[in-house]
Amino acid sequence: MPFVMLMSELKSKRIVLPRGYALTEELQRLYPEIKLILTDTEEQSMLMVAGNRADVTALNLASAAYIVHMRGLANLRFPDSRSGNFF
DSSP states (O other): OOOOOOGGGGTTSOEEEETTOHHHHHHHHHOTTSOEEEESSHHHHHHHHHTTSOSBOOOOHHHHHHHHHHHTOTTOOOOBTTTTBOO
16 A cells, blocks of 8 residues: 555545544544544554554554564555655
8 A cells, every 4th residue: 555645545544543642632633534443552553554454553653663573564664754655
């Protein structure tokens, strides 16, 4: 799946985010029409995407890289900010 650039592209996606995080609360406030799947941890969010139970998550890059490394989630990709392909 290509990286998402626009919020309008997310409306049809299964978005998973950890509950209680600033980003999660801000997305809920700004885009109440978007249906979010909430998890307890960043790792749970990553595992849902890796397991095809969600389409996208948005996390701190350092945290996400650590989880991918520790759990061996080779099927996940990270955005390349140099090319502009990121959310």
